[in-house]
Each structure stands twice: as structure tokens, then as C-alpha cells.
Amino acid sequence: MTDKEFIKITDLTRKFKENIALDSINLTIQEGELFGLVGPDGAGKTTLLRTLAGLLGISSGEVREAGCDLRKNSEAVKSKIGYMAQEFSLYGKLSVLENLQFFGEMYDVPPALQKERIPGLLAFAQLMDFTDRRAAKLSGGMKKKLALACTLLHQPPILLLDEPTTGVDPVSRRAFWNILNDLHLGGTTIIVSTPYMDEADRCSQVGLIYQGKIVECDSPENIRQKIEGEFIKIVTHDWQKAREIIQPLTGVLEVQSYGEALHILVDSSTKRLGQIQKTLQKNNLEIMEIRMIKPRMEEAFISLIRKIGQTN
Amino acid sequence: MSFRHLWAVIRKELLHILRDRGTFLLVLVTPTLVLLLMTYSLAIEIQHVPIALLDYDQSPTSREFMHQITAGDDLDLYENAASMEQIEDLLIKGKIKAAIIIGPKFSKDLLAMRGLSLQIIIDGTEPETGGFAVDHIGWRAESFANDILADQILTSGISLDSLEPIDLRIRSWYNPSLEPRIDIVPGLLSIVLGFPAFSVALTLAREHEHSTMEQLLATPISRIELLLGKMIPYILAGLVNVIVIPIIAIAWFDVPFNGNFLEFLLLSAIFLFAELSMGMVIGVFMKSQSAALALSFLVVLFPGFFLTGIFFPTAALPEMARMESMFLPGTHYAIITRGVFLTGIGMDTLWPYAIMLVILGAAFTGTAALFFKKKLA
Numbered sequence A: 001m002t003d004k005e006f007i008k009i010t011d012l013t014r015k016f017k018e019n020i021a022l023d024s025i026n027l028t029i030q031e032g033e034l035f036g037l038v039g040p041d042g043a044g045k046t047t048l049l050r051t052l053a054g055l056l057g058i059s060s061g062e063v064r065e066a067g068c069d070l071r072k073n074s075e076a077v078k079s080k081i082g083y084m085a086q087e088f089s090l091y092g093k094l095s096v097l098e099n100l101q102f103f104g105e106m107y108d109v110p111p112a113l114q115k116e117r118i119p120g121l122l123a124f125a126q127l128m129d130f131t132d133r134r135a136a137k138l139s140g141g142m143k144k145k146l147a148l149a150c151t152l153l154h155q156p157p158i159l160l161l162d163e164p165t166t167g168v169d170p171v172s173r174r175a176f177w178n179i180l181n182d183l184h185l186g187g188t189t190i191i192v193s194t195p196y197m198d199e200a201d202r203c204s205q206v207g208l209i210y211q212g213k214i215v216e217c218d219s220p221e222n223i224r225q226k227i228e229g230e231f232i233k234i235v236t237h238d239w240q241k242a243r244e245i246i247q248p249l250t251g252v253l254e255v256q257s258y259g260e261a262l263h264i265l266v267d268s269s270t271k272r273l274g275q276i277q278k279t280l281q282k283n284n285l286e287i288m289e290i291r292m293i294k295p296r297m298e299e300a301f302i303s304l305i306r307k308i309g310q311t312n
Numbered sequence B: 001m002s003f004r005h006l007w008a009v010i011r012k013e014l015l016h017i018l019r020d021r022g023t024f025l026l027v028l029v030t031p032t033l034v035l036l037l038m039t040y041s042l043a044i045e046i047q048h049v050p051i052a053l054l055d056y057d058q059s060p061t062s063r064e065f066m067h068q069i070t071a072g073d074d075l076d077l078y079e080n081a082a083s084m085e086q087i088e089d090l091l092i093k094g095k096i097k098a099a100i101i102i103g104p105k106f107s108k109d110l111l112a113m114r115g116l117s118l119q120i121i122i123d124g125t126e127p128e129t130g131g132f133a134v135d136h137i138g139w140r141a142e143s144f145a146n147d148i149l150a151d152q153i154l155t156s157g158i159s160l161d162s163l164e165p166i167d168l169r170i171r172s173w174y175n176p177s178l179e180p181r182i183d184i185v186p187g188l189l190s191i192v193l194g195f196p197a198f199s200v201a202l203t204l205a206r207e208h209e210h211s212t213m214e215q216l217l218a219t220p221i222s223r224i225e226l227l228l229g230k231m232i233p234y235i236l237a238g239l240v241n242v243i244v245i246p247i248i249a250i251a252w253f254d255v256p257f258n259g260n261f262l263e264f265l266l267l268s269a270i271f272l273f274a275e276l277s278m279g280m281v282i283g284v285f286m287k288s289q290s291a292a293l294a295l296s297f298l299v300v301l302f303p304g305f306f307l308t309g310i311f312f313p314t315a316a317l318p319e320m321a322r323m324e325s326m327f328l329p330g331t332h333y334a335i336i337t338r339g340v341f342l343t344g345i346g347m348d349t350l351w352p353y354a355i356m357l358v359i360l361g362a363a364f365t366g367t368a369a370l371f372f373k374k375k376l377a
Helices: A045-052 A078-080 A096-104 A113-123 A138-154 A170-185 A220-225 A239-246 A269-282 A296-310 B004-019 B022-040 B060-069 B085-092 B106-110 B129-153 B180-192 B195-208 B212-217 B223-255 B262-283 B289-306 B319-326 B328-343 B347-371
Strands: A007-016 A019-029 A034-040 A060-065 A081-084 A157-160 A189-194 A205-210 A213-218 A231-237 A251-258 A262-265 A285-294 B049-055 B073-078 B098-102 B116-122
Touching: A007 A045, A019 A045, A019 A213, A034 A045, A034 A170, A045 A157, A045 B073, A045 B129, A060 A205, A060 A285, A060 B106, A078 A081, A081 A138, A096 A138, A096 B004, A096 B195, A113 A138, A157 B223, A170 A189, A205 A220, A205 A296, A205 B129, A213 A296, A220 A296, A231 A239, A239 A251, A239 A262, A239 A269, A251 A296, A251 B085, A262 A269, A262 A296, A262 B098, A269 A285, B004 B022, B004 B195, B004 B223, B022 B180, B022 B195, B022 B223, B022 B347, B049 B060, B049 B085, B049 B129, B060 B073, B060 B098, B060 B129, B060 B347, B085 B098, B098 B129, B106 B129, B129 B223, B180 B223, B180 B262, B180 B328, B195 B262, B195 B289, B223 B262, B223 B347, B262 B289, B262 B328, B262 B347, B328 B347
Parallel strands: A034 A189, A034 A205, A081 A157, A157 A189, B049 B073, B049 B098
Antiparallel strands: A007 A019, A007 A060, A205 A213, A231 A262, A231 A285, A251 A262, B098 B116
């Protein structure tokens, strides 16, 4: 039976001097969830993950995690957590194997169990051929995989990963997420922060954090459906001018730019498609592409953040 | 306390010392290097100072006097000058550092017990060497005159014993010839063993800078396991120096080692514990390596020079500074090293200093543990 309130955060606030990094956060995460934490830079993703890892004190509020009260005793929870910091945080002078053994010792994994688990971890991190290489000499993707392997040796029920795929090439990113998916299927509760919206789509739950607040928390499907309206994608030869023209049109709720392309949120695509097309042609703008698209997490995310910005 | 945690940190840190060139040099090479450098620059003995002589007296007494002046290694006769002009020329050219002019009435005055008529000219551009020459010529002249006077008195039939009711003789024990080198090497040991303390201060800051601290703090390791695990490897590295440096001191500088070496190792380990704990306190407060290094210089190195009694006796310090010196492990260790090397005393005499070091080490480590939080902010 899974614990419905495996991680329960109640009114959590964390201040750094005058700066409020986390603003009365309420969040419940079920056991076995693959929880994606998304939000712009500086929103509080790292602060929240560090707090859950017991690395930061709590200014006010409560955090219960795997049966431990973090406020009272943040040390008790540490053996139940595998935490992976955002920056590379292994020992560069130690080899791949030595790093694994070091963290195995730190988490009190008996030597026999270490021997049993390390080959498997090396295999799934694709580091079998690099066991004696110094960690500092690994590529970016390998470092991330080694860091993940180091957090998995003690088979923690909770994994906290702070932007584990930032700076990793797309192929390694995909491999990394396949690993996370396996762990998720194995029942590990995973909280992962990410700046990539396609990654958020792979989570079972997504929490949007903005200015220290959780502004949305739901499944990716539900979050996408929260967008009122539909998206039209337009590619023109001058996206800046096109943007200026489209923005004030009636029925246009939002214009997001993606390189040369504009994603336009409108109240009804059937009503507005022709209208936009005509206006652009009137202004002598050549249209290379115009079509309806389904909103992705990315559009949903930007739209949600903008809405909050407007109400504030 | 988990010994597995402790040993894992010790092992990791030892590997780091061996594999990181900077740390290796700082911990295992720098102490010996600095000791050699400082011994050579601080314990220089001036020798073979070239001097010239202008003898207006030309008597057997003056010739005997000159012979005695240049009998040692300290002063060398460069030239028997014929005139003041020649002496001036030699001084200007830098051929000689000092000149002795023996007056025409030198032997007559001396034999008539009217004192010595002697003029010494020195090269004022090198006051150190000149002062050295004046001192040495003075001592030699004094003893020469005393011998002559004693002869005079004896030949006139007066017993010497009745003339010297007070016989003051200064004898310096344990370093009979007062050679500075001997005294300085054991003292310097307490300064150069400060370098492992630097490394301890740096090792915590390094973990912060490389964000390995974040990963480490997320594990169930306890504060004291982490702090001791960080310190013990550097104590071991320090002990390597404690073995190497006395060997150099004995073999190279002819410093006597009169004590028991095992006791010395034990006392040194206790000192390293205290000294490195001081480094640990610095490391707990300084989150960057550069700040930790700067503070180590201020707290470990400079007081080591000025307050531990190696160069300036602690008795001569103002009261506040003397109190401060009691809190420096180096002050107590300087007494221990000198005692063991020169006097040959051991634990039975030095135990109060050992206890003081244990107290200091415990206090510093306690402070470090108290202020070291397993939190990032």
C-alpha cells in the first residue's frame, strides 16, 4: 500500500535574511510518485529540494518526510534520501569506483551489499569501462550518471534530483530519463527539478514553482488542459513585426515566441486563424507556416506564469 | 560515532593528499623546505671577515697581539697596511670590512698598565659585519690585555687569587658554544608544522568550493566523524614531517637529539592535534580557500613567529601578548622541542605542556564542532 502523504509540506517558509525564498508552500507527494518541479531560475526549486534533503533550516511551517519530522530532526531522514546536487559534487581526485565506495560507506551499505550492487549500477550508468578513471576526467553526462549511481547505492526510498540533466547532451538526457523511469516503476519516490518542459511531461505529477510559491500542482495532462483557449503556430520571415501586428488583435490572449515561430494563444482557433492570416497578408508579411497546435507543457507553463504576473 | 564513516573520510582525504599535487607539496614538502630556508637565513654565522692592520708600534707585543686577533675563523688578516691611505683604499674597494690601527705607544702603555691604545675602523655600509668585527676584536683585545696584566702581576709577586674575589663566569648550558643554529632548528619545527594546519583549514573550504560539501552534508555522517576524519590524515602527514625534520636537523645541522624519540613522536602528535584543531576552526568559518589561507597566515603563521618565544622570548612580551601566546599550541611545543632536542628531557618533565596542548586541542575541536552545522545556510 502506498503512503498518500509520504512527503507532506505544510506552510513551509524559508527566508534568507530579508529574501523570502519559499513562501508558505503546501505540497503533498504520494509514495512512488515521479514528481517534476518546474519553474524559472530563482523560483525556489533548489531551495525546496535542499530543504527536503535536510540541508537547510526551516524558517516556519512543517515538513514530514517518510515518517520523519524535518523540523525536529533533519538527520534521521538523511539515510532515506538520495540527493543529487545541481553542480557536480563528487570527488574529482577519486576514481569512479572509489566515489561509489565512499558514498556506500557514508550510507552504511555493508561491503558485501556494495559488491553486489556496484556492478549493476555501473552497468546502468554505462560506466563499466571507466571504473578506474578519476571522476574529474569524466564527461558531463558521465559525471551526472555517476552522481546518480552514488545516490542509489543505498537504495533510498526517496530520490531528490536537482536539475540532473542540465548541461547534458540530448542522447544522455534520454538515457538518464529512462533510468529515472525504471526507478519510478520500481517504486522509488522521485522529486526532480528541471528547466526542460519536455522532461516535465514525463513526470506523473508536476509542481509549478514561481517566486517561492507552488502555483500549480497536477498531472501534466491536467495542467495542459488548464489553458483556456487554443494555440496557433505561425512562421513568418519577420517574427518581430508579426508579433507586433498580432498582439493587439481581438481574441488573441497571448503571443509566445520560439525562435522564428510564434505560438499564439487565442480564444478559438477556428474563429481567429483566417483573421490572423488576412491581417498578416495585408501587412505584406510572408507566411511560411500557419496551423493549429496542441499546447505542450512549455506553452502551458509560460501561459500560467504570465497569468500570475498579470494578476499580481 | 561510526568508525566506518570515519575511516571512509580518512581514506578519501589520504588519497587526496597523495593525488593532489598542491596539497602534497603543502603538507609533506613545504615544512622541510621552509625549515631549510629559514635555518640558513636566520642562523648565519659571520666568518672570515677580512681586516687590515696598520702597526705603528712594530713591537713584539703588537705582533703577538695581531697574531692572536686573527687566530680564529672569525677574522682574517687581508693586508699588513703601510699607511692610512692604503687602509682607506682597501675599505673603499671593499677588500676589507674593518681595520685595526695600533698606536705607537701600544706596548709601552700596555706594559705600564695604562690601557690599550687601539683604533678600529669599520665599513659603515655593512653595519652587521662591522659590528661583528668590532665585537670580536674587542673580545680578543680584552683577553689579550688580561693575559698581559696577569703576567705583570705574577712577575711582581702578587697572588692572583687574592686579586679576584669575584670570579664571574658565564656558562651557557645545553648549547655551550651559543651557536644559534642549534637553538633555532627545534624552535622552527613548531612553525613549519603549521603548514598541515593550513591544509586542514583549506580542506573544508575546498569541499564548499567544489560543492562536494553539499553532497557530503546530505549523507548521514555526523559532524564529529567529518571533522576528525578531516583532521587525522593531516596529523599523520604532519608526523611524517616530525620524523623527517629531526633526521635533517641531526644529520645536516648537527643539532643534538638528547631525548627519547618515541616520546617526542607522541608529544608531536598531541601538538599536531592542537595545531590542526586551530586550522579546523578557521575552516569551519571560512567558506573559500583564499579566505581560509589568509586567515591561517594571520592566526597560525605570524603569531608563530612573534608570540611563541622562538625568536622573541615570551617573558619579554607585553602581558596581553603573553596571555595570547599561552593559547597558541606552538608556544608549548617550542618548549617541548627544545627540551627534547637540547636538554634531553621527556614526558616526566614535559607533561604539563602536553596537558596544555590536549586542553587546547579539545577546546579548538569543540569550538569547530559547535559552529559546524550540517546545513548549507
